[in-house]
Amino acid sequence: MSDSTEVLASAPTTGPAAVAAGIRANAGAADDGGRGPGLRKGIVAIVALVVLFAVPFVANSYLVFVLSLTLVYAISTVGFNLLIGWSGQIGLAHAALFAIGAYGSAVTVEHGIPFLVTIPLAGVAAALLAVIIGFPAVRLKGFFLAIATLALGMAIVELLVFARPITGGGAGMNVDVWTLPSITGSASTYFVILVVAALTFFLTRRALLGRFGRTLQAVRDLGPLTGSLGVSVLRYRLVAFGLSGFIAAVAGTLYSQLQTFIFPAMFHMNLLVPMLVMVFVGGAGSLWGPLVGAAFAVVIIEFFQDLGDQQAIAYGVVLMVVIALLPGGLTSLFRTVRDSRFGTALQRRKPATPVPGTQGTAAKEDA
Amino acid sequence: MLLEIEDARTGYGGLEVLHGVSLTVDEGEIVTVLGPNGTGKTSLMRLLSGVLPLWSGRITFDGKDLGKAPPNKRAGLGLCQLPEGRGIFQTLTVGENLDLGLAARRASGSAAKADRDRVLGLFPELAGRLDQSASSLSGGQQQMLALGRALMSQPRLLLIDELSFGLAPRVVRDLFDVARELREQGVTLLIVEQQAAALRVSDRTYILRGGRNELTRNSDELLASDELVSSYLR
Amino acid sequence: MSTETVGAGDTATPSREATPVVEFDGVGKSFGGNSVLEGVNLAVRPGFTGLIGPNGAGKTTCLNVVSGYLRPDAGDVRLGGQSVIGLRPDKVAQLGVSRTFQTPRLIPNLSAVENVMVGGGRHHRHGHIAELFGVPAARRDEKTQRARARELLAVFGLGEHPDRAANQFPIGSQKIIEVARGLLNDPTLLLLDEPAAGLGAEDVDRLVDGLNGWLGERPGAAVMIIEHDLELITRLCPTAAVLHFGRIIQNGPPKDVLRDPVVVEAYLGADVAAGD
């Protein structure tokens, strides 16, 4: 093996692709979730949507709020998961981009732009910013990228404190809540969130199950070698950053409506860690994981509402436990259970069938 | 018998690469395993050093079953490997690289010093470069350093993977001379090679083909016959 | 050594007269003072060409130079007359160069067919946006690609379980799937880096049959194979070039090349060959 071979052979293992080793554990998430009887799935989705639309008419405002929050987090996690799970890049500026959405919308609404218009506006702005933040992806690998993006993200939040005349600084700002005629503000917000969530899930699912998702996974798993397939690795990495930023900011705009009052400290590490929990509890690289992860996080938030430190401990411990015991997240647990009961011999992962990228190829590369 | 491999099978993932290889090495012998690339030589080395798991068969070293002992344990037993591609640490100095050979056996100060002197006696070229960065050495010198480091651990059996890798013929000859000298000093060697020049220094030769034993001969017999070229370049 | 003068008795094969698909012109490359390629001259014509030589001779470096992963320090590499030096791997691939790697690199959780489909980037005329909104032309594109990917798998005898996840195939089949992925782009030059390493006899037959079948329909395409299994080279390639210490030392029909004393010496080491 000549030196140059080794450079190429080892590139994906040191690159972002293999860094997300736990993501591999989610193998099959895409095909399991994606194929199958499409009609039945469509019906299930429509029924679920109808039920969700009915909620504000039957449930109390607390439940509506909790559901809204779950959906907002789920939207944001779809974006984060796209970046971490599907493109294999550890960009940690997600909380800041979420903040850009929240502030961008709140500030522009204050200047008379209708809320619904601010959603895509904030999204596009954040997407551009995310591409700039993601640019180090060209040169940085693995956790260096993580540190650079974390630093930039924190700097953005600091900037929000700085820009006191516009944002109200550390003290925060009030958000004008948009309302549909003749219903309450919180119900209006809920409906917007529901529509956006449905759109987000529908579109990302389509994109990820098609050529875009395939190429993204190739870039994640093959790293620079993807170039030899005629795919620009750089372009896809940046697009992943941009898209995740767009989705983060869209979720952020909704979050500001939901909270009605925002301040920079909301978007620090104490938001980033739950965001990571949502991705990993849901299962990085899965399709429906974000919903599961978000629901889980909201439950923790609600359970440990007034307990301050306990809530932080819970997050820290949950993150650690999930990473240590369930690298594929909760959805992988569901899959394992389902496969073990209904799966055919073909679907089941028997140790006898070779699994590349585990001991075999890894051992080859080590030496 | 120092090393005995009986019908060993191993591979990567689900793919079997060695389909039952057997060989023995006696104390004080130099044994060569010859074969073109892709015949399982390197897998054999990885199996012996514990990087690849033994699927079936048996490996005994000095009467002890090696079983699942991890690489650093095996080094501690005196089964020392000179890795493929030399494995010199470029960020360390020449002296530090040499002393890494002591990691397997925790030698004390004076014994370590004696070992170092003995090794530098074999490779005088290295003696003047102890404080240089290892990356400044030529290919041949790096191979000497790798050999020297292996000797620091006082191996009972030294496994050498491709001594000739990427080296000019003259350098290869010098290194094989060193191998002969080592035998005089009581080190047993198992050399895995693609270049048949190794036969000149070894007692016995195994030729592998397709992950199986193809033929076993005394080295000089093999050199004298035309079996070598016929079994090798076909 | 000039590419035109070496190789005896090669006039019999018609492909020798065709214009070269790729030409190496004095290509040199060194890593940190360690010279790996020292002026490689080689013209690869349509059909199979073997690139052989002892370990560390610089074979993979050659492939990396053509496919855009390495920039040579000296010389030029021309693809159909156009220099590829300085082009990124994806641009080179767009020009019609596909390659495989020593250890198979598939996307473990995608199916075999989808893995092959990833290789079809050159043929997509519709953007992701069109796809997202289900534009009919984009859908047709996807359908055609899927059908072609299935066909290719069938050509290599892997048509039975096209929807099985790639990581459930044995390594041998994975390597073949990788070859099929390289073919979906309809390359004019296919580079194979040790395609047969770790393959059983059955897999090798599949590979050979598949490649022969594919190449049979594309008279202008070239396949360059690095391989240690000299039997396979002899079986597939009308010509083989021998690389030793970064130079082409022989080039011609494999049978002749392997009998050449210089080549024997390169493989076996100087004194043994001389001693005999």
Next chain:
Amino acid sequence: MLQTIVSGLESGSWFALLGLAIVVVMKAADVPNFAMAEMGLVATYVGISLAAAGLPFWITVLATLVVGIALGVLIDAALMRRLSKYGHFPLLLMTIGLSLALNAVVGLLWGHAPRSFPAPWSGVSVGVGGGVSIGVSQIVSIVVGLLGAVAITMFFRSSTGSQMRAVAENRATARLIGVNAGRLSAIAWGIGGLIAAVTVMLQAQSSLVSTITPTSLIIYGFVAATMGGFTSLIGTFVGGLILGVIQQFVGTYMSTAAQFSVALLVVFLVLILRPDGFTKGVRLRDV
């Protein structure tokens, strides 16, 4: 001016030490440890409690150091070692989770009020002329920081240290020639915990520490480590000191609110312009 520089060097010493702790663990165990500052905080709070219980100063110092080492070794054995096969990312997330949990545990046990670790010399200062006086605790920080850097550099020249560098360069080969990577990982985490304990203790004998201390401290530590490209000890140490001084000047002449942002900007610029750290290319015989 002089006062600003000394204050800068003081806090710079903390950043440099924490940066060194991060680099040591990074080298041997391949983990970017985001919980480093929290580890130091836990150790320091144990020391503070012991001091409050009436134990002599030096005994409490010793106890703090021991707790730091023990915490490091424990975290390595209980959490990190079993995840190492998954690569960087899960390990990184694990330390993020750990930092959150440790911080919250400290809050739960000791509360969020700022505390100090009074040393016999705390509050004493010496005049250096021109009406400027410098606190003894500041001098202690700077001197200990320097000694710590020298000690770590010496350690990396030792045989265990060169084994660590070998593991950092190529883990598989190091194991092959008999290096026990697990033992080295434990040692590195122990040293990391020790340095972290020293760092937070130094800060606590000079000013106040609380549960919000680690959040900024860890960032500054990472800035220092980034300046050394996560490998160079000299780069990390000098980087930490420079950061401390810059930060102090920004605080004095611009605004304290900008301090944090400037540090973050430094990380980003270093990573973009010189991903290997700013001493790379300077041909020092560095570890």
